[in-house]
Amino acid sequence: MATEQLFEQASAQWNLEPLYGDLAKAKSEQMPHKRYGLTDLEKTRLRGLLLKHSPAEISGHEGIEARTVEVALSQGLYRYVEQLTGRDRNALDSWRDVADWLEAAGYRTTQVAINWDQMPDVPVLYGRQVELDQLQQWMLGTSACRFVSIIGPVGMGKTSLAITLAKVVQTQFDGVIWQSLRHRPTLENVLGQWLNELPDDVIPHSDEWYDQLGALMAYLQQHRCLVVLDNLESILSSGSLVSEYAPDYSNYRELLKRLGEQPHQSCIVVTSRERNRELAGSRAANSPIRYLELGGLKYDDAAQLLVAERLPGSGKPHWKGLINQYRGNPLMLRIVAMTIQELFDGDVDRFRRHGRTMFGDIKYLIDQQYERLSAVEQDILGQLAEKAQPMSIEDIQHPDGLAAISALLSKSLIEKSPAGFTLIPVVMEYVREQLP
Template sequence: MAYSASLQLDSSSANAPSDIHLKSSTLQKLTLEEALDVLNELVYQARTKSLSEPEIIVVRGAWYDQSYEEMSENSSYKKNYLQRRVAIDLFDLLTKVIGNGEQVCKRNLQACLQAFINQDVIKGSKLPDVSKFYGRTQELVYLKELIATQQFNCISLVGVAGIGKSSLAAKLISDISKDKIFGFDFFIWKSVAHLPTIEDLISELLEILDPQFISPNYTQAKITLLLKVLKQKRCLIVLDELEVLYQNPQLNLDYLIFIRRLVEENHQSCIIVTNRVLFDDFVEFINTKRPFQFIRLEGLDTDSAIKFLGERGITDLKRCQQLIQTYRGNPSELADVVNRIHNMFGNTEIFFENPTTLVSKKLENILNKMVGNILDSIHKQIMIYLAEKTIEGSESITITTILNNFKLTHQVSISTLDLVKALENLERMSLIESVKNPVTKEICFILQPVIKKYVLTDTLGIVHNFDSSNLKIAS
């Protein structure tokens, strides 16, 4: 990782409450009266029965951080009754209603309800479901630290397909929306997977931030207006799946110009982008010390991955560790292989008696597009070279070995500079990994087992389809 309220509510419970009005243009802290009104409506919708008097006592006590002893002293109900009868059932219900995947309890009731109401502030596209979220504790802490400093206009989450970039960004928003210390006025989630033009994207952002704005006709004027708004209002904007820009060079250029202005010009907001590729412009931002940072996501930590697999029926520790190693803790690939084990093999023992590395259809399709549309001949030959060499027993290949042997093995003439650039590009595209030898400190390169399997099988013949005559001659 670059790493208070009256106990008496209007209990005309014969009438169902009307639609719940939770709209707010800013993240305002709830009063207890407001909280009870909202909870009463939500609870009624869930069970057609309003909050009871003892339930209101528990809510009030939780709101003011009272112990159950204090709740009992201020009411006619016994402590054990409030704690063991009322609270347990109430918090189980509230977990389903407002928890969004988090267990609601006395300690976090206020935060969970605030986050539930703040969902109206999260505009744009629908967030990924993070009701089941595993690990990423360090990454979340680091991201919150970066955002709290208000020193970074843009943060990029980079990593291979399925590693959890979008889930991490969504979890971050969910957490931050519970904490006013960050001071955000708006959260905006926008997927760009459908390749909207930069004009359409900016117009939509402006419409979300203030529908009364009259959007200018020209792109740069639109960006200037958006930046003015981002100075006035503190916003957290997520642009998800930015790697699709590789499919359209002109759109790629338009977006990078837009992001450059977001990075280089002054405002109080933060933009998070998720992408599989660390763009050249992003590297430049880092090298020139612009207010930009990136995190390269690795797989889930071992404990989180074991929990992930255990909830899917893989409980043997040794087998879990084997799967985690092979699929590098990638939650999407782990979920796919577990499904295929259950559907095709029946149980893990049969699968491990017939060991193989499975490539998910999702990852295969992504790799087909990247290899077929983006990689040139030298990139493909490097991936083939690394795949073949690691089959022969080496787990990783040193940079020295590559520089000395690649040209001979593949009978190509290419300058050292171009070879190094190609390795850098492959790493930025999350297709190869670099590690430092702990003893020699030399950089080594590896292919993840899943990507190696893809290269070697090459079902569509895309990887091995290249024209060696296009390779540059060494000078």
């Protein structure tokens, strides 16, 4: 990631543009011989400090020695902050003072921001402008949605898209909440943390989760908030044809049901590999509940990603075959590009002649999805792999075949063409290895 994109989460908690301008003035007073204005690197390090990252942590993101960052800060930003806040020179002796002093000076926003600084840094987003425009239209248009889900297989970039979207639209909301479900927090813990960080007038009737949920809904009705729930599949049970919630997480159904069905002026964004009942959504133009199925990158965008990954042979025709093999999956393409460079000296043709599309981390990604499938879905994948040619819905030999095919399509493990249903190439290779 380019340094100018690091620590962008600070924009949800700080009035950055006025702060940049005022620090630029302080810089010119301290160092009149320097070019006016903060450099991109100074802005990046400032944002890191505002998010309570130490100089050592900032240097890790930049890929340089910690001492280099410490010296630069002591010769630059620390002095500008002293000047801006009216302190004596060299009064700032800890990086922690930067955020504290600037908050006291009034540069912190009044916007509620919960876990916003815990959003992961994402790689550059290639393509996806059409999807971003569509999501913004749904969220901010005249018939604004209150619930949007982004559905797609592992590695497709759902989290990256959600984070990019959130950063673009965050100024349109009174509050912003980020919540990763990857480590399966209980709803009681999630609601308890949120209510603890919301204004003091948000008081539930009791500590029971349903009373806490009622208090949250009342707040979302009175204030326009953006809430992002990432990796919903983490709290869904595996091995079931119909995605149900895992034991101890069934109360999330009530959370999502109320967020989707109960009128409020906020907007909820959910990412998931699987679409359950609460994420069903609609394609109707005026529906308050919508869903986006995230597919692979288009060729030009995928090629741009491979160029950025320094894969030799920019624009060569055989890239099209490589991209198609992995159906434009961004994470898989990054893994493949690294493998081709490390093991095949950057020669795409050699890699393709090798004949293997599924290996190492690619296999691990597919493992994650395959292990969550129901026995019916795994059986149908096996039928498609054995047949090795398109099958019609009538060819599928299972009483639950229709439901399973629909589920597999939504998980992007199979494809539909006029000739019938087939496995995508990398899944075909994987499933064949599972067959007895």
